[in-house]
Amino acid sequence: MQDAGHDSTPTPYAYPLLIKQLLHTTFIQAPDQEIVYRGQLRMTYTTMRERIARLANGLHDLGVRHGTTVAVMDWDSHRYLESYFAVPMMGAVLQTVNVRLSQAEIAYTINHSGAEVLFVHTDFLPVVEAIKDQLDTVRAFVWIDEPGSDACEHTIPFATEYEAMLAASATHYDFPDFDENTRATTFYTTGTTGLPKGVYFSHRQLVLHTITLMAALASPVAGQRFHRGDVYMPLTPMFHVHAWGMPYIATVLGVKQVYPGRYVPERLVQLVRDEGVTFSHCVSTILHMLLSCDEAKHVDLGKWKIVIGGGALPHGLARAALDRGIDVFVGYGMSETCPVLSLAQLPLHTEPLDLDEEVRLRCKTGFPVPLVDLRIVNEQMEDVPRDGKAYGEIVVRTPWLTQGYLNNPEASAQLWAGGYLHTQDIANIDTTGNVQITDRIKDVIKSGGEWISSLEIESLISLHPGVAEVAVIGIKDEKWGERPVALVVLRQDAQVSEDDVKQHVLGFSKTGQISKYAVPQTVRFVDALQKTSVGKTNKKWLREQFA
Incomplete structure (x- = not known):
């Protein structure tokens, strides 16, 4: 009699994680969607x-x-x-x-x-x-x-x-x-x-990103x-x-999908209304554009959930979205990370949050999604304290990170120095694991011996009722090294002076929320802020123009 341990078994199917596998349930469960x-x-x-x-x-x-x-x-x-x-x-x-x-x-x-x-x-x-x-x-x-x-x-x-x-x-x-x-x-x-x-x-990376992000987005209670x-x-x-991997997730779930073609604000709002759109993602400049268009003033946006990425979500813009009933929150990632690494989903609370705290949490970089090994390290690749204050660079490992830059070994080696992907983002992390980016390495303002977050100043200035958009850059200063300059786009018909903006920021300095060095030395009013090809504020261009 043959030993049971030596029974021959037909070779099982070695299931490769290929994009085609994402379609199995969709065409059966949602053929008419x-x-x-x-x-x-x-x-x-x-x-x-x-x-x-x-x-x-x-x-x-x-x-x-x-x-x-x-x-x-x-x-x-x-x-x-x-x-x-x-x-x-x-x-x-x-x-x-x-x-x-x-x-x-x-x-x-x-x-x-x-x-x-x-x-x-x-x-x-x-x-x-x-x-x-x-x-x-x-x-x-x-x-x-x-x-x-x-x-x-x-x-x-x-x-x-x-x-x-x-x-x-x-x-x-x-x-x-x-x-x-x-x-x-x-x-x-x-x-x-x-x-x-x-x-x-790779196929494996896109499938794992799809499954993991689908789980992360399904996890909140409400x-x-x-x-x-x-x-x-x-x-x-x-x-x-x-598109942040979301079309793959939408297809796996078999939901109704709406593709808008070229982005025209009025048409986008009409599609939200006419097609019943409930979930989108964009950069903050697109959200600002949509909330500012005339069509949006007459449309109920109360069922819309929007993930903001590609840069910070200013507190003022988050409040404006919440005022319209939009469930807005931040997602973080970059081109090299496929992209999602974290989501600013609200943690469970037994007591209702006040508006200021809710805005603060929705605008944070958020909690890493499953399978993401995210560290915040100093220049020696040592972890900084998880106290919400100490800052360092975000470095990551997950199964879906690009393995390098195509045909560019030198840049690839820099990207993966020390066995972690380097994001070039400066951040802190608190005891709960909630991450807050304070700046890009290249955008940090070094003034009076302190590192100042341009993103934090922008968020505070965005709370001024007359401000539509703002970018803060550092310019050279003989005494302080660098000083912050605020470039401000005003809301239509707003009457705001340079001193008004400075006093507004000074108020946060007096309460200890930010350093006195963070009060802009100069405020310039501009008609628009230069953007990159993907809608982010182009700070390199702004620094060159306003230096």
Whole structure:
């Protein structure tokens, strides 16, 4: 008789964590759920399934194989969602092109990624026409012909048009298994110095980010949640860090998804109203823009949950959102981190919070989500005290961090010095594990022997009723080293003087909330603040202009 320990067993299926696995329950449980584009085009998840297969077949006919990079230049759309799945599910690599970069930078990123196929929305024909002769690796162009968009005259040799390609392709594609560590996506960081740097993520990383963030967003008892009853609309461009990974989560949950196309404030608010949108994410400048538009004054926003990332959420803006009933809170991450590392979800409290404390907690960097090993360290990589005061750099390990910068070993070594990914963000952490970023390393103001947080001053100035937006930068000072300068955009018809702003900040200094060195030496009123291509305040540009 054969020993039981030596029984032969059929080889079990080694389940690879591939993006295609995210779709198993969706098409069974939510086949008739809607995906809406601009309020004009509606399709079901069943149709989406067919279109993913059609897209893969069309790309295969264009010569796309395992490892081929496919680049996309489009607005937030159902087409982008289809490419999020079809391209990596083939074993190819999706490059999400930042369409807000300069023409030269766009050409650089497409060449650097080695993209062989380029999808081009009608609106971007002028850009591609200008750079097509510089694109060394692209061998096939696919036109996205948007109804209602006017095509300029061009000489781009398109192989096909997106919808025509799908219409001519079969509705089934046998997506293969392969190594879960295969690269799925590439996109480029938008640093304020040097050329954009390519970051990349594998199937395994995107699946783990999806599952973990889904769990983190489901965990609160009430509020600040994302669940199957929600209606999702991204307000972060889909070219930027996978729209924070949220389209993958929305698809796994089978929720109604609304894609707005190009961001027009009035249209965005109309979509919230007409489609019943309940969950979005954006940078604070987009939230400010939405709350300021006339359309928003007449729409009930009380069911909307919004995660703010890409920079600090000023206390004044958080109050304005809460006043409209918006469940607003911060999420933290960066291009290199896929991106989410933490969420400012409110901890359980037996007693109701007063408004000031609630605003403070919603505006913090928040608690690390599961699987994130987050440390705050000094220059010797030693942990700083968890007292909410001592500051250091955030360094992290999680399963979904980029393993380096594409074809840039020197920058990759700096990013991963000491075996942790260095974020360049300065922060403190309290006894509960709640993190608060105080500044970027490059934006910290060093004055009178103290480090001053530009973000903290900005948040305090934002509480002034006449202030719409503010940026605080440091400029050189012979006596103090550096002194803070506030650049302020006023609300319409507000009458505010430089001294009004200084006295406002001085009030917080007198109560000991901030150092006296934090009171701005100069306040400049400006019409607008320069932004980066992803909507963040461009402090490097501001420092150069106002130095």
